Amino acid sequence: MSAQRDLCLSCFRAKRICYCGEIRPITPQTQFVILRHKLERKRSIGTAQMTRLSLTNSLLITDDHFEDHPEIIRILESHSFNKYVLFPGPSSITIDTTALPNDQPRIVFVIDGTWLDAKQILRMNPKIAAIQKISFLPGRLSEYGFRKQPAPHCLSTIESIHHVLNLTEPSLNSESLLHVFKHMVKIQIDYAYVNKLPPVL
Ligand SMILES: [Zn+2]
Numbered sequence: 001m002s003a004q005r006d007l008c009l010s011c012f013r014a015k016r017i018c019y020c021g022e023i024r025p026i027t028p029q030t031q032f033v034i035l036r037h038k039l040e041r042k043r044s045i046g047t048a049q050m051t052r053l054s055l056t057n058s059l060l061i062t063d064d065h066f067e068d069h070p071e072i073i074r075i076l077e078s079h080s081f082n083k084y085v086l087f088p089g090p091s092s093i094t095i096d097t098t099a100l101p102n103d104q105p106r107i108v109f110v111i112d113g114t115w116l117d118a119k120q121i122l123r124m125n126p127k128i129a130a131i132q133k134i135s136f137l138p139g140r141l142s143e144y145g146f147r148k149q150p151a152p153h154c155l156s157t158i159e160s161i162h163h164v165l166n167l168t169e170p171s172l173n174s175e176s177l178l179h180v181f182k183h184m185v186k187i188q189i190d191y192a193y194v195n196k197l198p199p200v201l
Contacts, residue, residue: 008020010053011049011050011053012049016191017184017187017188017191019050019180019183019184019187020053022179022180022183022184023050023053023054023176023180024054024176024179024180025053025054025055025056025176026054026055026056026172026173026174026176026177027055027056027057028055028057028165028169028172028174029105029106029169029172030105030106030107030108030164030165030168030169031057031058031059031081031105031106031107031108032051032055032057032058032059032107032108032109032110032161033058033059033061033071033072033075033107033108033109033110034048034051034052034058034059034060034061034110034111034112034157035061035063035066035109035110035111035112035121035125035128036048036060036061036062036063036111036112036113037062037064037111037112037113037114037117037118037120037121038062038063038064039113039117046112046157047112047156047157047158047159047181047184048060048062048112048157050158050180050181050184051110051112051157051158051161051177054158054176054177054180055161055177059071064120064121064124065124065125066121066125066128067125067126067127067128072128075107076127076128080104080105081104081105081106081107082100082101082103082104082105082106082107083106083107083108083109083131083132084100084106084107084108084109084131084132084133084134085108085109085110085111085122085128085129085131085132085133085134086108086109086110086111086133086134086135086160086164087111087118087122087133087134087135088133088135089133089135091132091133092132092133092134092135093132093133093134093135094134094135094136094137095134095135095136095164095167095168096136096137096167099168100134100168106168108134108164109128109131110157110160110161112157134164136163136164136167156181158177158178158180158181159177159178159181161177162174162175162177162178162181165177
């Protein structure tokens, strides 16, 4: 009972480490659809929910099979969007050097989870895997200092989307995404320090 009272029902984190007061929502032209591996939901420091709260037009779906979800079916069947998946690979468009077309509204799928989760999700969702992939050049370490990333250039979901927006919608001020993320990292590290815990949950 008391555990429920202590939980923020927006970010689903304990109220003492809630970041909601620092969220400044923005509405990009791109709609981001965040696909969160169902195992990732159990990890309390994921940034998928933070991203959903920060982008007013975003969608967050938690599962491992996504292609039966009505909203995903609607997107996949529609020809009214330019659709992309943020995932590096030999066939991906590098958005640092290649501009994406603006003839239709844009939807970008972003997989939230570990590198292995992402590969598994694409394997299990062939229609999503078949969408044109986009990627950006590595070159920046994640601020996510306390959570081990599989490679130095692997960013959290909210950092990745911030980077995509910087490249594709440079006139949009998307710094609020990094602001709330850095705030969350700080309160997490502070909380771990005060409680003498390792800063990984
Ligand atoms: Zn909250």
